[in-house]
Amino acid sequence: MENVKIIEIKKSVFEDNDRAADALRGELKKKGVFLLNLMSSPGSGKTTTLIQTINRLKDKIRIAVMEADIDSDVDAIKIKEATGVESIQLHTGGMCHLDAEMTEQGLSNLQFTMHNSQCPDLVILENVGNLVCPAEFDTGAVKNAMILSVPEGHDKPLKYPLMFSICDVVVINKMDVLPYFDFDMEKCKEYIHMRNPKATVIPICARTGEGVDVFANWLLKEVENWKE
Amino acid sequence: MHELGIVFYIIRDVKKAAQENGVEHVSAVVMNIGEVSTIIPEYLTDCWRWAADKEEMLKGCELKIEPIPAVTHCDGCGKDYPTVAHGKKCPHCGSEQTWLLRGNEVEIKEIVVPQNK
Ligand SMILES: Nc1nc2c(ncn2[C@@H]2O[C@H](COP(=O)(O)OP(=O)(O)OP(=O)(O)O)[C@@H](O)[C@H]2O)c(=O)[nH]1
């Protein structure tokens, strides 16, 4: 038999990232920068919702956006054109999620970042469209938000429990198409609260802007709380 | 592509551990993977083969998976039950005040290195 030595490791694959994320959050706290991690399936309306939200807040606070797309800068350009705020592309190198290290790298690439008096009050990270991996990797964000759109169905909290359990707010988007789908809002809320009793649920229509005020106000309040 | 991302983290951790222990080649990595961790073992080993062979230290290194069954604990009646069969609702008393005791691990248990005595 071959002679081998066994070295015990006993270490979670997420451990290093969790530590890096906590360190990043600590640094953001010192600088008074609020980082929001926005997640969803592809196409549920992250970019559209961001544009609506930013246009409601940009006169009150300084905002910057980081777009994590696997391989394009379409969204980063769209945000820049529609809102005028700084918006950069993060390259995930083919990865299905962002981790704390990549997020920190992105933050350091923001132009008007980390020079104290000019720090943005709010940085929004549009994560890769995917309900599995982003939930497992803490980005260092202060709060997590996700968007579930009506066509995806109200059973998603049952199928992707981890994602719903880590989100502080769940935005239900595309309320305008409700009549065409069998989406059950009450059931959806019930399932979300089974996973996460503390989650705030906000129905919106990003296309028309209906309900976006509620989300924008939630965000503004969180940003103010973080600075205290 | 979920599993490929995980594989990159495993490789990073294993290389670090190997360096710390003065190891030049690793012949096997043993993982503890929880039943409800969202990792599909076959995908993980496929991605591992592809990525590990690109690393000098891990050429031919085998990824062994030891599954950990998922167990949920019920606060209602204090009993434990298998998560996959019953989900969130306790089969003993019907309570939904339950929480996952184990089964979502994605953990590197140990590495195996050849010894030439
Ligand atoms: N009917 C309707 N369509 C919407 C709404 N919000 C967004 N859309 C449409 O949904 C599509 C996707 O929207 P995006 O904002 O690009 O979604 P996303 O989540 O950023 O997409 P990815 O970045 O590709 O994952 C676009 O065609 C939007 O116009 C809405 O409230 N109602």
Ligand SMILES: [Mg+2]
């Ligand atoms: Mg987008």
Ligand SMILES: [Zn+2]
């Ligand atoms: Zn019970």
